[in-house]
Amino acid sequence: MKVKSKISVIPAKRSASRDPALKTLATYKNLGFPASQAQLRMATYKILLFLLLVSLINLAHASELIDRPLLPTHIDLHDSASLQRGARNFMNYCAGCHSLQNITYLQMAERIKLYNSDHEIYIDLLEENLIFTGAAPTDPIYSAMTNAQAESWFGAPAPDLSLIVRERSADWVYTYLNSFYADPNRPFGDNNLLLRNTAMPNVLFNLQGEQDIIYQSDKSGNISHLVMLGNGHMTPEQFQQFTRDTVNFLAALSAPPRPHKIELGFWLVCGFGLIFLLIFLIYGKIPARNIS
Secondary structure (H helix, E strand, C coil), X not given: CCCCCCCCCCXXXXXXXXXXXXXXXXXXXXCCCCCCHHHHHHHHHHHHHHHHHHHHHHHHHHHHHCCCCCCCCCCCCCCHHHHHHHHHHHHHHCCCCCCEEEXXXXXXXXXXXXXXXXXXXXXXXXXXXXXXXXXXXXCEECCCCXXXXXXXXXXXXXXXXXXXXXXXXXXXXXXXXXXXXXXCCCCCCEEECCCCCCCCCCCCHHHHEEEEEEEEEECCEEEEEEEEEEECCCCHHHHHHHHHHHHHHHHHHHCCCHHHHHHHHHHHHHHHHHHHHHHHHHHHHCCCCCCC
């Protein structure tokens, strides 16, 4: 009679030196973190899910706002004449409701290159043409309208525009200013094709004239565009230049000066270098242990 021998197969232990997952787990344990493979996977999944949700929210927000292609504005931050015209436009038509509280009048003068022959800020010209509230040149640029007044009159406080171009983009602001049309269903009789049901009235109506919205239907659904019903005090080309100068001015306020960019870049490089150094010290000097 033949006797069959039973041979038990013992699974080989996984070596942390050959398994990246175990090596990472060993490093976490050596650092004092109570981690397991399941916990590491779960943390990774949560991070990926969070990033996916943020991307979807941003896409949904963009799809709600943009109903028409953005118009190119072609800003030029070196065009001092355009920057100064834009500052004039803003202070005469926008500053009554909107603030630029992140910047002072002196900083604004520097951004728009309001210099005299000695390359110094032209204080007299600044006070005579761009300061209408009696503020000092070193004061931030606040609007005359309070938030309580804005909520009472328009239903919402007027946003600060110091960083509007950085937040939205220059093309977005330019398209917004050129997208107002007549809408009798709105409280002030105006609406905006880019940002529907905006609380802002069309304060540039006298300059641009009246636009109307036209709906056309095709296979993709309703398509809307604007047509000019009558010119204002400016021709379409003059109004486009007016809004382009205004956006150019706002873009100059949103962009940090060159010395600040260089300083910020230097500290960012130093910060990343420190992070890489810490990672090298952690993973280079802490040996991974075998985990059964």
